[in-house]
Amino acid sequence: MTEGQALWLLFAALYLLECLAWLPGGMWLLTGPAGGWRLRRVVRSLELRGRRLALISLLPQARLVLSRWRLIPSTEGLVARLDDAPPEVIPWAELAPLAEDALLRLSGRADIVCEDSGAARSWQSRLERWREMDQETRAADFLLHARNSLDTAAVERAAQSLARQTRTLRRMGVLLLAWCFGVISGAYRWLGEGPEVLWLAGGMVLMLWAQAATFWRVARGADSKVRHRFWKTLAIAFLPQHAMRAPDEIGSPLRAHPLAARSLLAESEWLRLCREFWKEARHSAAPGSALEARALEEFFSAQDVPLKELEPVPDRHPGAAAWCPRCMAQFQIKDALCMDCGGLELRAFDSGDRND
Template sequence: MTDGQSLLLLFVALYLIESLRWLPARSHVLIGSGKRWRQQRPFHAIEWAGACPSLLGVVPPMEDHWLTLPWQLIPAEAGVEVHGDERRPRLVNWESLQPRVDGKKLILAPGCSVRWLSEDQAREAQQRLVTWKQQTQAQREADFLSLAQESLQQSPLTDGIDQLSRQTKWLKRLGSVIFVWTFMVMVVLYRWLGDGLEILWAAAVLLGLQISQAALFVRQAKAVPHRVWKALAIALLPQHAMRAADLLADLPPTHARWVHPLAARSLIGDEAWQKLARHFWKIARHRPSATADLQCQALEVYFQAQGIAIHELEIVPQQESGTAAYCPNCQAQFQSGATQCLDCGGVELRPFE
């Protein structure tokens, strides 16, 4: 392998690392631009400290991304229920609750923590827990329902994405040009001409593109911390220049940007949204939980406003021969006599009509 080929492989590896994000396990990533958006889940097979990896779009045209997060803390009579991952939720008694923030992680009690999208969100959740601890259960539920409906509103999400798209428009376009020049044009030139003066001129063009991207970044990214140092990295390193627009999308979310994945209906389309709605309804309705009724109440109000009947979200599988009931959570089917699905933590079975 020649020095040029080794350098190219290094650039590819660095670019993939730059495109990787470690996100809360239950988060959803909106990826796209303009009117074309899709939702993506982190890779749950790998989890570390409550976070899972998620690879953003890596080929041109470059896209924006936006992070959404479902409800992670729900008040119950005995304590706060923690939904930090896809496993069964954990209940932390109010007496044992001692919330403290460690970066993006909110530690609720020894051995129990939940990861957020930013440190600001973690501190906001900490303050809410302190308030809930002093309130009655009726007050806690009212506060949660208000927060839930606020997180399901579409306008903060769509307005924020429109603003982000305007800010990153030219950063994404120039990032796509740098990608093509680095991984396509220079590869062809190197294979055709070998190590020669022409490759040095091509590298000089790449450096000029990176410097232009850095200047554009400084102009657009006034809210990004340490933007001058980040602009220096963009000017000198191709992988940073290609992903420069991500630095704006990675800004710590404010409260207005803390939205539930279901709020993205107008972006991802009705078909993908209804699939997502069934997923969250199934979790709220059928997963063993001390707050199931409260979650269902919040979702029912939202679905009613969206014109969706609850029965449309309940999927009944095709009955197999010899079965009499099914699990509404995992869709497994059982013979007569069974009453619970042990694989789903004791979910009550439903008989076929």
């Protein structure tokens, strides 16, 4: 391997590292607008101190972090949920919320990582209020929070605003990517280590400085405060991988639920997500699920989505008499329970539950 090839590999590896982000579990990433907005769940397998690894996207994009409801009040206590882990219930008497940067301490033994320090602080004050309320008032406050986080127009506005703010940074990011891995690599291959390659590399340095100047200006006027703006600008001015991924540093102060991205997603994709969220909340005996289902039901009704559409009847296997509405497994006997889903009652095929 020549020195040039080794350098190319190093740059490629550094760039790929920049495409990864550590985000709190239970978060979703909305990226776009190039190639259409896409919503992705944070990868579940790798976890480090409450954060999970997420691949943002290979091309520089605008990105919005969305979150499912992870803190829900119940009679027994506060229900704290992280992705698929069984929810933890913290009795109200033990609840002692305290925000430390993005970390929100809930009690002596439980904590949860929020989107940022602002989110952690606002949760601290909400939880302090919940602690003093009765369950009925708490549930009403949760439903209000749920309604606010499901504002589809707000998500559309935030995504468009973010796309507008990052437009120049994204274009320059793509240009730098093409310049570094296409133009310079091609010239090196065909012309060898000559003055041409040095000129091209010099051109890239100028582009880095232009990107740094744009970033300094955009970060100052961004909707969401950019922390360590000076140091980030410095990194962009000298390190190509940081310059290419500069749009990632511009975020949004919006806190919303993934289903609120309706107008930005394909309708079929959005409905698939609705079914997933509905199934999980509706057919779960876990604490907090009933209240989550109530909030979702209210949202679907406002969005004109009949619940029947979210509970499809599967194609019947030969000999099957019933199916489990949660895991969709089919059974030959009607009067049984799905043990995989914690003893959930089955639905019979001939019970008149069919959609058609």
